[in-house]
Amino acid sequence: MKELMELVQEARSAGDCQRLVDLVPYARMLGMKFSVTDKGLLFELPFRKDLVGNYLLPAIHGGVVAAFMEHSALLQILWNQESVVLPKVVDFSIDYLRPARAETTFVNCSVIRQGQRIANVAASAWQGRPENIVATARMHFLLTRQEDDTAR
Amino acid sequence: MSSAGFDAAARLAAAQAFFRSIPHSGLLGLEVVACEPRVVVARLPYKPELVGNPYTGWLHGGAVVTLVDQTSGAAVIHTLERPDMVATLDLRIDHLRPPQPGRAVLARAECYRVARDIAFVRCLCYEDDPDDPFVSSMSTFMRVSRPRGSVGEGQSA
Structure with a gap:
């Protein structure tokens, strides 16, 4: 498999965001995409019936x-x-x-703190307009190499 | 509990039917394997399209969140005295270690407190040994049929 950094650089210089999405099978299955805007990256999840968690509303599955x-x-x-x-x-x-309704959902992310090993990221998901927030999230990612996996 | 008379087989069948009624559940292949009052155990099969890391073959954390969310919600439903819809208010998940590639995973969710408006759930995920979980989660759920206006406006559970 191609080195990850090489892939990222190619995708960036070609402006080909989809190549990065397609790297991960699960992201491809969800059908998400993203684009570069003047306010940073904008992530987008088009609505699909098989993403529904509550068919009465209907609403997109909270897990999705x-x-x-x-x-x-x-x-x-x-x-x-x-x-x-x-x-x-x-x-x-x-x-x-x-509830996330049966329409396209958008996400904006900010990397709050980037350390040597850990990144802290905040994200908000919205529909229609950015003020109409359906969910907010915070998370940590570990950025150490695979060889260090047991050291988590 | 007033669920007396709702025998174990019927309870399991109801939980399985609930899972089958959820469209996204079918896409992932989620199924209930055990259900008793307060506790639901559900299974997420390993599928190539659920992989989150193509270098290691690990299931995506997001697929596991869906398993946890749905199993935790089902645990709330099977704690309530009367059937009711519930909505997730918040959910936290800790990834204790990577899941073993190629293996189905189980989630065991326990609803340990139901208040008037809010229910509280903890959940662990594992391959086959509940004492060796790879995920731990805490979540809260809102009971949808309670009078509106009381939740999310500053009132506690």
Whole structure:
């Protein structure tokens, strides 16, 4: 498999965000994507019926919203070229503010603190307009190399 | 509990039907393997499309969150005296170690407190040994049918 940093650099210079999404099978399955905007990266999850968790409302599964936010944060770290390995989530905490309706969901991420080994990231998910927040999340990622896995 | 008469087999069948009624559950292949009052155990199969790290083959943390969220919600439902819908208020998950690649994983969720509006759940995930979990989680749920306006506006559980 191609070295991760090489892949990130290629994707950045080609402006090909999808190449980074496609790196991870689960992200591809969710159908998420992202683009570079003047306010930073904007992550997007188009609605699909098989993402529904509550068919009465209907609403997107809370787990899907969480997964989308977690992976958006991971891609943000990669895009910033702040990790030479695929970041590993250490902990993840999410607050659900309102149901995510049957429409496209967006995520913005900010890397709050980037250390040698740990990144702290905050994310918010919204629909329609950025003020209409459906969930906020905070999480830590470990950025150490695979050889150090047992040292977690 | 007023669930007397709701025997074990019927309870398990109801929990399995609940999982099957959730569209995203089918995409992941989630299924309930055990259900008793307050406790639900559910299984997430290992599938190539659920991998979060192509270098190691680990399941994606997000797929595990979905397993935890749904199993924890089911544990709340099977603690309530009357069937009710619940909504996740918040959920925290700690990844204690990576899951073993290629293996299905289980989540065991226990609802340890139901208050008037809010229910509290803890959940562990493991491959086959509950004493060797790879994930630990705490979550709170809101009971949807309680009078509106009391939750999320400063009132405690």
